[in-house]
Amino acid sequence: SVTPYADYLKNAASDNRPDEKIAIDAVNYISATSDVKRQVFKDEITGKELSGLLCGDTGEVTWKFNVETEGLYELSVLYYNIEDSGNDIERSLYIDGKIPYTDAGNLVFSRTWRDKGEKIFNEKSGNEARRSQEEVHVWSEVPLRATTGYHDSNLCFYLSAGEHSLSFKSVNES
Numbered sequence: 001s002v003t004p005y006a007d008y009l010k011n012a013a014s015d016n017r018p019d020e021k022i023a024i025d026a027v028n029y030i031s032a033t034s035d036v037k038r039q040v041f042k043d044e045i046t047g048k049e050l051s052g053l054l055c056g057d058t059g060e061v062t063w064k065f066n067v068e069t070e071g072l073y074e075l076s077v078l079y080y081n082i083e084d085s086g087n088d089i090e091r092s093l094y095i096d097g098k099i100p101y102t103d104a105g106n107l108v109f110s111r112t113w114r115d116k117g118e119k120i121f122n123e124k125s126g127n128e129a130r131r132s133q134e135e136v137h138v139w140s141e142v143p144l145r146a147t148t149g150y151h152d153s154n155l156c157f158y159l160s161a162g163e164h165s166l167s168f169k170s171v172n173e174s
Contacts, residue, residue: 002099002101002121003100003102004102005101005102005103005155008101008158009156012158013070013158013160014070014072014158015071015072016069016072017073018068018070018071018073018126019069019070020068020073022067022073022118024123024166025038026051026052026053026061026063026078027051027052027053028063028083028159029053029061030062030064031170032055032061032062033059033061035051035053035056035058036040036054036055036056036059036061037053037108038051038053039052039053040052040079041082041139042162043080043137043138043139044078044136044137044138045138046139048139050078050080050139051081052078052080054082054174055085055174056146056170057171057172057173057174058170058171060167060168060169060170060172061167061168062094062165062167063165063166063167064163064165065163065164065166067160067161067163067164068161069161070157070159070160070161071158072156072159073156073158073159074144074154074156074157075143075144076141076142076144077109077144078140078141078142079109079139079140079142080138081109081111081140082137082174083135083137084173084174085174086135087172088109088111088172088173089109089111089145089172090106090107090108090171090172090173091107091168091170091171091172092104092106092171093107093166093167093168094165094166094168094169095157095164096164096165097167102116103147103155104155104157106171107144107147109140110140110142111135112135112136112137113133113135113136113161114133114136115131115133116131116133117131117132118132125161134170
């Protein structure tokens with residue numbers, strides 16, 4: 001069974017919070033399933049084009065990285081929401097081949113939506129009518145947070161000094 005987050009933090013070998021930033025370039029992975037493909041994605045709002053990985057709803061990808069200073073690290077992810085069924089994007093995170101705690105097994109990345117069409121006002125009340133929504137495909141950077149609602153801060157991960165692996169495994173959506 002996977003450890004609850006509070007127990008994980010209590011049992012971490014250090015509560016040091018290093019200032020060190022570790023960047024992992026998505027396209028420099030060490031292993032991936034066959035449904036993971038390198039691709040350039042264009043942000044529909046800014047026009048910015050970045051290289052990333054298209055990972056299907058069953059894919060898995062792993063990277064190696066080095067840590068200089070042991071401690072608790074927060075993790076943020078830069079992702080692009082491609083067109084799919086419209087549900088939230090869900091992933092499980094593995095560090096060194098294991099899900100570190102329960103909340104890391106079900107991480108949710110939201111899609112970006114905007115109002116569709118021009119503003120419409122109700123003739124009688126003058127109030128704006130609710131417009132339908134359309135998905136907009138953009139690059140978003142978000143810190144990892146628990147989806148359970150039990151924790152209101154960003155999730156932390158204990159990393160010892162040295163080499164580690166990080167994997168994302170698809171749970172739902174590309």
